[in-house]
Amino acid sequence: MTDRYAVIGNPVAHSKSPLIHAAFARETGQMLSYGRLLAPLDGFADEVARFAATGGQGLNVTVPFKLEAFALAHECTERARRAGAVNTLKRVGEHWYADNTDGAGLVHDLIENLGVTLGGKHIVVLGAGGAARGILQPILDAHPAAITVSNRTMARAEALAREFSAYGPIRAVAPADLGNVASEAHHVADVVINATSYGMLDRPLGAAPCPVSIFAPTTFAYDLVYALADEPTPFLELARRGGVARSADGLGMLIEQAAESFQLWRGVRPGTAHVFPLLRKLAA
Ligand code: ATR
Secondary structure, eight states, rough: EEEEEEEEEEEEEEEOHHHHHHHHHHHHOOOOEEEEEEEEEHHHHHHHHHHTTTTTTEEETTTTTTHHHHOOSSSHHHHHHHHHSSEEEEETTEEEEEOOOHHHHHHHHHIIIIIIOOOOOOEEOOOSHHHHHHHHHHHHTTOSSEEEEEEEEHHHHHHHHHHHHGGOOEOOOGGGGGGHHSSSSGOOOSSSEOOTTOOOOTTOOOOOSOGGGOOOOOOOOESSOOOSSSSHHHHHHHHHHHHOOOOETTHHHHHHHHHHHHHHSSSSOHHHHHHHHHHHHOOO
């Protein structure tokens, strides 16, 4: 019987994961099927149990179930525990083993695909929700000089900085003060990462998550939001106005977090270069 995998979420129809994992399976010669599971908002655990009962081997978990997946897992990786959220479930015997590959996917995209150095650099993370929480530990593991976390609701940024300060140099700064911080020579923002929902398609745009003055010409701007079309995301548009020359949207993170999940399930890390043009072509 072919091993079965799926992405579970609500909504889930837009998910690119089936296409990505089908490409990985072809490339690595693995026999598997990968579908979409739409779970009712109040029926995540039931849907997961049904999937397991019918022989399902692994799940990717997307909005809004990442916290519930963490609660449901019997065992999880350290990075999933720190994130408090899970995007990958693997069936091990009668149990679910859980991981969060989002942050590792981001760091892999930045370092390996984009050639961005994180070690010894000043990294600014905008946002203090689930997305920000998921990437802090993997960024700290790359030994930056400092992380500045900033959020519209300052108390959430302060809470995150407190929680993660045991693992590396991290502090909270209000969005309005980010421009001042960046103008101090030793605090120039080497990498600015948008982990807010600013620019997500289904939401009103609202105010920008940082002042344009945060950006220097040498800053690398990275948006967790991705655009399939050639146009820059609203955050990357802001960064360009700030004089940024190098930037990327979150398509690479999407592909690399999937590769990490695939590796957890199948024991082999697929190549990813051939998947980028496949996804960009969707929008053409
Ligand atoms: P996610 O799991 O995607 O991070 P979330 O937990 O709802 O979702 O968090 C959304 C993040 O985007 C929060 O940091 C939110 O700021 P608040 O904590 O102040 O709500 C941030 N956010 C959403 N829209 C924003 C906007 N227009 N400008 C700045 N920050 C925004």
